[in-house]
Every structure is written in structure tokens, then in C-alpha cells.
Amino acid sequence: MVNFLGKGILKGMVVTFTNLIRPSPTTQYPEQRLTVSRRIRGTELVWSKTKCTGCATCARTCPQGVIHVVTHKGENNNYAVDTFEVDSGYCIHCGLCVEACPYNALFMGYTFERSKYRRNSLVMSKDDMAIEHQPASGYFHPEIAQTLPEQELLVYRGKKK
Amino acid sequence: MTLRTEPFVLNMGPVHPSTHGVFRMRVTLDGEVVVNLEPVFGYLHRGIEKLAEERTYTGIVPLTDRLDYVASMTNNLAYCLAVEKLAGIKVPERAEYLRVIMSELQRIAAHLISIGSFFNDCGAYFTPFLYMFRERERIVDLLEMVSGQRLLYNYMRPGGVSQDIPEEFLPALKEALNQMPKYIDEYERLLKDNEILYARARGVGILPKEMAISIGASGPVLRGCGVKWDIRKVDPYSIYDRFEFDIPTGTQGDCYDRYRVRVEEMKQSLRIIEQAIKQIPAGSIRSDVPQLIRPPVGEAYAHLEAPTGELGFYLVSDGSIAPYRCHIRAPSLMNLTALRDMIVGWKVQDLILIFGSFAITMGEVDR
Numbered sequence: 001m002v003n004f005l006g007k008g009i010l011k012g013m014v015v016t017f018t019n020l021i022r023p024s025p026t027t028q029y030p031e032q033r034l035t036v037s038r039r040i041r042g043t044e045l046v047w048s049k050t051k052c053t054g055c056a057t058c059a060r061t062c063p064q065g066v067i068h069v070v071t072h073k074g075e076n077n078n079y080a081v082d083t084f085e086v087d088s089g090y091c092i093h094c095g096l097c098v099e100a101c102p103y104n105a106l107f108m109g110y111t112f113e114r115s116k117y118r119r120n121s122l123v124m125s126k127d128d129m130a131i132e133h134q135p136a137s138g139y140f141h142p143e144i145a146q147t148l149p150e151q152e153l154l155v156y157r158g159k160k161k
Numbered sequence: 162m163t164l165r166t167e168p169f170v171l172n173m174g175p176v177h178p179s180t181h182g183v184f185r186m187r188v189t190l191d192g193e194v195v196v197n198l199e200p201v202f203g204y205l206h207r208g209i210e211k212l213a214e215e216r217t218y219t220g221i222v223p224l225t226d227r228l229d230y231v232a233s234m235t236n237n238l239a240y241c242l243a244v245e246k247l248a249g250i251k252v253p254e255r256a257e258y259l260r261v262i263m264s265e266l267q268r269i270a271a272h273l274i275s276i277g278s279f280f281n282d283c284g285a286y287f288t289p290f291l292y293m294f295r296e297r298e299r300i301v302d303l304l305e306m307v308s309g310q311r312l313l314y315n316y317m318r319p320g321g322v323s324q325d326i327p328e329e330f331l332p333a334l335k336e337a338l339n340q341m342p343k344y345i346d347e348y349e350r351l352l353k354d355n356e357i358l359y360a361r362a363r364g365v366g367i368l369p370k371e372m373a374i375s376i377g378a379s380g381p382v383l384r385g386c387g388v389k390w391d392i393r394k395v396d397p398y399s400i401y402d403r404f405e406f407d408i409p410t411g412t413q414g415d416c417y418d419r420y421r422v423r424v425e426e427m428k429q430s431l432r433i434i435e436q437a438i439k440q441i442p443a444g445s446i447r448s449d450v451p452q453l454i455r456p457p458v459g460e461a462y463a464h465l466e467a468p469t470g471e472l473g474f475y476l477v478s479d480g481s482i483a484p485y486r487c488h489i490r491a492p493s494l495m496n497l498t499a500l501r502d503m504i505v506g507w508k509v510q511d512l513i514l515i516f517g518s519f520a521i522t523m524g525e526v527d528r
Binding site for chain 2: 011014015099153
């Protein structure tokens with residue numbers, strides 16, 4: 001091999017030129033979207049009214065202390081949930097509440113775009129989080145994960161799977 | 162007539178593109194030559210050690226994500242090792258393998274960022290960064306599939322890992338492993354023999370072996386000086402004693418050596434992952450740990466080889482559900498103590514290069 005000054009630079013240039021004819025690894029975000037992971041810890045918490053018993057395990061587990069649960073004694077001697085509020089402005093989306101819920105009544109959200117004009121509209125009430133209105137993610141819920149579309153991976157880009 | 166000169170004090174940072182976060186260096190210059198340097202940090206201080214004192218042992222795991230935010234998995238693991246040592250928790254076999262796979266993937270991803278930003282500081286603005294981020298994206302995709310997020314994974318728990326891997330994970334990981342050597346080879350061709358890089362980085366910012374040991378440096382900074390010191394070999398944690406890998410070292414401890422050590426370490430990480438995939442057993446992924454862990458009164462220190470160096474967690478328990486004290490031995494901070502001695506005598510442009518070759522993360526320095 002011949003060695004001359006500038007050989008290393010030329011070798012590098014060859015790499016950058018081959019990169020010109022390669023398929024692009026990037027995605028033009030607002031127009032093109034990738035399917036996210038089935039377990040994504042998205043921006044909304046999702047709550048099931050029928051499954052929740054008001055035990056407030058989630059509120060005690062939350063490291064940020066943003067889950068607010070108020071209950072009263074119901075007719076069958078159980079808890080009736082009056083308030084179930086999450087201040088998602090302080091939520092760090094760690095998913096520990098979903099993991100801790102003994103009745104599988106909490107889910108992470110599947111969507112990831114959530115901006116609001118006012119700060120107090122970040123506080124989510126029972127209705128905002130109802131599972132009937134919000135798509136739930138498969139985080140700690142394998143039965144939901146099976147129904148979600150498969151994640152698009154960069155390793156399979158440009159390849160038939 | 163004689164010209165009178167006087168030293169000039171320059172504040173680099175706290176917001177400067179080369180400081181990788183918010184870090185200030187008070188540099189005293191004589192012309193272009195640095196005669197004194199005073200690091201000023203604390204801009205990103207969030208009081209994580211204090212916050213940990215009022216959280217449950219499981220609730221601290223998301224906090225550890227926010228230390229070295231380019232290497233969350235190893236932070237999780239270091240903390241979980243400390244809790245397991247403190248409370249005497251056993252970890253199932255499959256969880257150990259998953260931990261090794263995840264932390265080695267994380268090491269590759271973190272080294273890619275370190276190398277990419279080092280080249281940025283060299284002046285190869287964002288061209289190498291593109292290549293590094295392309296491959297990092299493949300790894301981050303995989304970690305997202307497992308943990309649900311791309312940066313702050315919160316994946317490991319005292320007593321195992323949070324969830325088992327989905328069935329499509331291992332085929333995708335094997336595909337990524339097949340592609341990686343080709344890409345690492347591409348980085349080598351891109352810049353390894355580059356003459357400009359030789360001129361900029363070879364023999365610049367030499368850290369003598371004796372000084373590196375005496376300041377307590379670790380990770381690629383120490384190994385770049387030629388010291389064979391890797392916690393994975395010296396004090397094997399988890400199941401690292403079952404894998405075969407080498408410790409790459411540099412020769413003289415300059416910026417170029419530190420860059421080479423990182424590249425070689427990525428190859429070794431690939432080797433470890435390949436072995437781990439072959440050996441991974443079926444079984445449970447989390448031992449039976451109560452939701453509120455109450456370790457006995459005592460103290461424990463656990464450390465591991467994070468991408469930046471030796472990351473340690475020192476926990477003191479008073480028998481309650483929260484630690485009495487949580488101290489973090491941050492490798493970035495320890496490595497930074499060598500900064501002044503390495504930079505004095507070099508010029509301003511070398512300052513940026515030497516600082517970049519440490520690959521510190523300010524989240525870990527300030528905590």
C-alpha cells in the first residue's frame with residue numbers, strides 16, 4: 001500500500017460520497033410518521049372506571065405525587081371514586097403507577113403529541129383519561145400490546161422482513 | 162519601545178456548544194495559551210441525592226435515569242445492584258442476561274454520542290455526528306421496544322427487570338448485531354487515519370498514567386493512559402465473569418487514544434451481546450420483591466463500569482422504606498478533576514478538544 005499525505009482524508013471522502021446514494025435514515029416528521037413501540041409510555045394516562053376500586057396504590061407509588069384520588073363510601077361498602085386527577089405537567093411518565101396497580105385499571109397512553117394553551121388544562125380529570133376515549137398502550141398490558149401495530153424499526157429500513 | 166501584555170480572563174460557558182450541557186470554564190489566557198483554568202459547575206444541580214431520601218426504593222429508579230441521560234440503563238443497573246446488596250435480593254438468571262444485553266447496548270449508544278461529539282469539537286461539524294446518530298437510532302429503537310421510551314428507560318428494578326422482552330426483540334437485535342460491524346468499519350474509514358485528526362488529537366492533552374490513577378479517573382480516560390482497569394473484569398458484577406472480552410487500552414493517554422479506546426470498546430460490547438444471546442435462558446425476570454422494600458439497617462456500595470467510568474451508588478438504610486442517605490460516585494466529576502492540569506499550556510482550540518475527549522455528561526457532574 002502506498003502512503004501519501006491526504007490518504008486518510010480521501011478515504012473519508014469516499015465514505016461521505018457513498019452516503020449520498022444511500023436511502024435516508026431520517027423521517028420528515030409532521031408529514032411522515034413512524035409507528036411507535038407497542039409499549040410506548042405516551043403522554044396521557046388512561047384510566048378504566050369499571051376496574052378501578054379507588055385503592056390509591058397508584059397515588060402512593062407515584063414518585064412525583066401527582067395522582068390525586070378522593071373516594072367516599074359507596075352503597076356496597078366499597079370505595080366510590082369521586083376524583084381521579086393527574087397533573088400531567090408534573091408527571092414524568094415513569095410508568096410506576098401502571099406497574100403498581102393491582103387491578104390493572106391504569107394504562108399508559110399510546111399517543112405522544114399533547115400540547116395545551118393553558119397550564120391548568122394539563123390537569124386531567126376522570127373523563128379526560130377514560131379508556132373509552134383514549135387509546136391505551138401495551139405497557140404492562142400484554143393483551144393490549146398484541147392488538148397494536150408492530151413498531152417500525154430502523155434496522156429493517158430498506159429491507160424486506 | 163516594549164509592548165506590555167497582561168493576562169486575559171475568558172468565561173467559556175455556561176452556554177457554549179462545546180460544553181455538552183451547562184458548564185463554565187474561567188480561563189486565564191496569555192495570548193492564545195491557557196495559563197490557568199477554573200471549572201465552575203452546578204448549573205444543572207437538581208439535588209438528586211437529597212430527593213432520593215424521601216422516595217421509596219423503587220421510586221428512585223426514575224431519578225437515576227436523569228443522572229447520565231445518555232446512558233440511563235447503566236445508571237438503573239448501578240442503583241439496583243446497590244439496593245440488592247443492601248436488602249439481600251437475588252436476581253433470576255434471565256434477568257441477569259437481559260441486564261447485560263441492555264447495558265452493553267447502552268454502552269454502544271453512549272460511546273457513539275461521545276465519539277460523535279468529540280469529532281464535533283475537532284471541527285468536523287456534524288458530518289461524523291450524522292453517521293453516529295444513524296447507528297445510535299437503531300439501538301434506541303430496540304431499547305424503546307423493550308422499555309417504552311427512548312431516553313429515560315426506567316427499565317431495571319431491584320430484583321430483576323420490569324418487563325420481559327417482546328418476541329420480536331431478539332430477531333431485531335440479531336439483525337442490528339449483523340449490521341453494526343459494517344458501520345463501525347465505516348467510522349474507521351471515515352476518520353481513523355485522517356491527517357487533520359492526527360494533527361489535532363495526537364499528543365494533545367496527555368494525561369500521565371500516575372496522575373490518572375491518583376485523581377481516581379476511570380473509564381476510557383483511564384484506559385486511554387494504558388491502565389488495564391475495567392470493573393467488569395476487576396470486580397465482576399452481575400454475570401460478567403461468564404463472558405469473554407478484552408479490555409482495550411491506549412498507549413500514551415492523549416485525545417486520540419481515548420477516542421480509539423471507545424471505538425474498540427464498542428466492538429467488545431458487540432462480542433458480549435453475541436455471547437449473551439446464545440446463553441440466555443428462559444424463566445422469570447423478576448424475583449419476588451415487595452412493593453415497599455425495607456432493607457435492614459446498614460450500608461452498601463455497589464459500582465459498575467458505566468460508559469464514562471466507574472459509577473457507584475452508596476446507600477445507607479435506617480430500616481424504613483426510603484434510604485437514609487444516597488451518595489452517587491459520578492465518573493464524569495472524578496474525571497473532570499484532571500481538566501486543569503491537562504489543559505494548562507495548550508491553546509484555546511485544544512482546550513475544546515481536550516474537554517470534548519472526556520465525554521462528560523453534565524447531568525451526572527452536577528446531579
